[in-house]
Amino acid sequence: MKRLMFCVVVLFVGICHAMSQGWDLESSVFENSAEEQLFLDDPAPMDLLMALHASENVETAQLDRLIEKLDKRSKKKAYTEWFLGEVFYKAHQYVLKEYVKHSSFNDALETGVYDCVSGSAIYGLLLDRYGFEYEVIETDYHVFLLIKGEGDKTYVFESTEPRAGFIKDQEAVKQYISVFNAAVANGKAKQLAELGSVASQFTEENTIYASISLRELAGLQYYNDAVHHFNEGDIEMTYKQLAKARTIYPSERVTSLYEYIAAVQEEGKKLAGR
Template structure:
């Protein structure tokens, strides 16, 4: 047992040092000490989600009210469809107030502003708290949540507070089918990989991945990098992307990293002329 513990500690140190080195090459990529502490601690998914534009203290009152309300009903969670519906609707009653693109998880906790990423994060944290079998689904331009119960699957679409809990099984299949990938050429795939979540709709699909809460935190940084790049803030975009890559080095994150690295290299060449 002691030997196993020593090996685990050694592995954690190796991972910590590797991430620290990757994120601190040259100029620091961290906005604040609070962000650095949350990212490098790698403690819980909620810490990684709170790291984007981190604050020394985040007001958790509404989220705590929500969990208190659901905790009182948790002894009936074996009525899966009913309890998952409670998770969905109470989340919108207490925390998910106003849809706003590119809202951070901290803004969701404090002001109720949310998008598909931060909204799915709240739902995912609650489903994890109560031990449900769930998936967070990443697509080209959207994120949503699936809950599995034996032969049934439920959709939790955070951006639709009234109709986003989908329980009819035919409707569930139809909803999922909309996001399933279809064959497309490489140029369309490249455009999808360099697009932000919640930015477009109606494009052909290339991405349909089941991801963890931790990986969702990486997507939050990726989305923020896209936002800053579109606003002409390439330096900030690069910093955010490094953090996204440290958490979740997916194909789309790596594609954007290669793209920005190429732009940076070309800019340096022009500057030397």
């Protein structure tokens, strides 16, 4: 009986610790207290998206204006194709202003600078708000969205194409998807170079075409930032970003790069100790 009570107490303490601390990450991996706070207490996807290069006060005025505009038009949401067009093009009008590789979700909110990850994240949040069924598709070098319409219809949101990125013609949709499926079938990645890459051993051996959640997309944003720092030669920052990426989204490529960087750091410590 005492053993049972002890186990229950230990389990309870463990649960309380997990609830209060969020994921088991050392404070040293966070850039600042704002980022650390966003990781606590079972964060929502938007919290995790805003955590990368977090600041105390992120300006969301443009997103708020966009949502206000779309909320009014959502009364006509039954006209699915029309309303999806409103979502796609209004987002570019109000929030997504300029494509810049390796920009963050917060960059999109504050300055309108975005990439395929942050652009897709904005769209995912909007589609959630208006009750659409959709998938975030992760490939080796790119992210886009597939939205389920009426009947068998599927639509594409390609965030990096402001004018032609809402693909609604069903043959064009099939053709767009087939490009990525062909890459998987042939074992070759399509070199769009929007998501980060560091070496063929991490990106080409296993081509990727996967449906992921917004939470996992936040992890992919950290991975992307880690690769950026790796390519800049900043191993310490690479490790910190990968630790957070792996916590949110422990995919094969995130874990592979994390283990590689951890090994590099360990070897560096051994050499420094000689």
